[in-house]
Amino acid sequence: MPLTTSFYMDTKHSMASPQRRGSKSEEDTLPDAWDYKGRPAIRSRTGGWISAAMILGVETCERLTTLGIAVNLVTYLTGTMHLGSAASANTVTNFMGTSFMLCLLGGFVADTYLGRYLTIAIFTAVQATGVSILTISTIIPALRPPKCDGRDTCVPANTLQLTVLFIALYLTALGTGGLKSSVSGFGSDQFDETNQAEKTQMDNQGREWGYGLCACAIMIGLIVFLSGTRKYRFKKLVGSPLTQIAAVFVGAWRKRHMRSPFDMSGLFTIDELPSGVKRKPKLPRSKQFRSVVNYSVESSTLQTIQWI
Numbered sequence: 001m002p003l004t005t006s007f008y009m010d011t012k013h014s015m016a017s018p019q020r021r022g023s024k025s026e027e028d029t030l031p032d033a034w035d036y037k038g039r040p041a042i043r044s045r046t047g048g049w050i051s052a053a054m055i056l057g058v059e060t061c062e063r064l065t066t067l068g069i070a071v072n073l074v075t076y077l078t079g080t081m082h083l084g085s086a087a088s089a090n091t092v093t094n095f096m097g098t099s100f101m102l103c104l105l106g107g108f109v110a111d112t113y114l115g116r117y118l119t120i121a122i123f124t125a126v127q128a129t130g131v132s133i134l135t136i137s138t139i140i141p142a143l144r145p146p147k148c149d150g151r152d153t154c155v156p157a158n159t160l161q162l163t164v165l166f167i168a169l170y171l172t173a174l175g176t177g178g179l180k181s182s183v184s185g186f187g188s189d190q191f192d193e194t195n196q197a198e199k200t201q202m203d204n205q206g207r208e209w210g211y212g213l214c215a216c217a218i219m220i221g222l223i224v225f226l227s228g229t230r231k232y233r234f235k236k237l238v239g240s241p242l243t244q245i246a247a248v249f250v251g252a253w254r255k256r257h258m259r260s261p262f263d264m265s266g267l268f269t270i271d272e273l274p275s276g277v278k279r280k281p282k283l284p285r286s287k288q289f290r291s292v293v294n295y296s297v298e299s300s301t302l303q304t305i306q307w308i
Contacts, residue, residue, distance in 0.1 A: 102177025127175020
């Protein structure tokens with residue numbers, strides 16, 4: 001083979017090889033996604049269900065943390081911090097409402113400045129800090145009021161104790177808002193909707209696995225619940241509060257033509273029921289809604305007494 005022909009073929013081969021390598025690289029990378037070093041994300045090494053499952057794990061832990069605090073917060077505020085029921089309920093609603101409202105702030109920060117990954121990482125750390133402070137406040141005696149020990153009046157939490165408590169709660173709410181605003185979007189970022197294979201995997205396999213895990217979880221919960229049947233304590237039915245509320249309005253309507261007595265001691269109370277009649281928890285009277293006070297005016301028959 002002549003030298004000129006060999007040189008021409010080698011040159012052509014060397015010029016064509018980078019082009020083929022470049023086209024393969026472009027096919028394997030995503031034009032709108034990057035890896036942790038800022039390089040174009042390689043489809044086979046990034047994203048997919050493994051990455052999405054890790055993000056879902058963070059969301060699961062956040063849900064357990066937030067709901068675990070919210071469910072037990074009223075009991076903690078009334079029983080340990082010695083706050084009133086109204087103040088405790090108001091604190092819980094403010095905590096949950098702030099958590100959801102701060103999602104707007106988290107979404108703005110993620111879309112404008114930090115991106116979803118950094119937003120999740122930073123706000124999860126903020127939430128962990130808040131929960132840690134809350135845990136410390138339950139351990140250190142100086143950060144909670146003394147126990148009642150059978151006294152009629154309990155010492156409520158002081159300013160310092162409430163300050164530490166609210167710092168812990170609202171740091172937790174801030175972390176929840178930032179994390180919740182980005183975790184779902186970051187999970188969907190792990191799939192390329194322009195790629196038919198990944199889109200099908202996200203739409204079909206995602207729903208099958210998602211609903212399947214939910215079904216397995218509730219079945220496991222049912223099995224665990226039923227397995228403890230021999231260990232449970234059961235109490236007699238005392239009736240629903242809704243039934244008592246409905247009875248008040250029905251009784252007030254039936255006795256709407258009666259005059260309400262000035263002396264409230266003359267009204268019927270649950271303690272006056274004859275023996276053998278099933279008792280219900282006593283509802284305290286209030287000066288509000290006096291238009292329905294006729295429900296407890298004494299009646300002449302036991303049947304009417306039982307109805308009201």
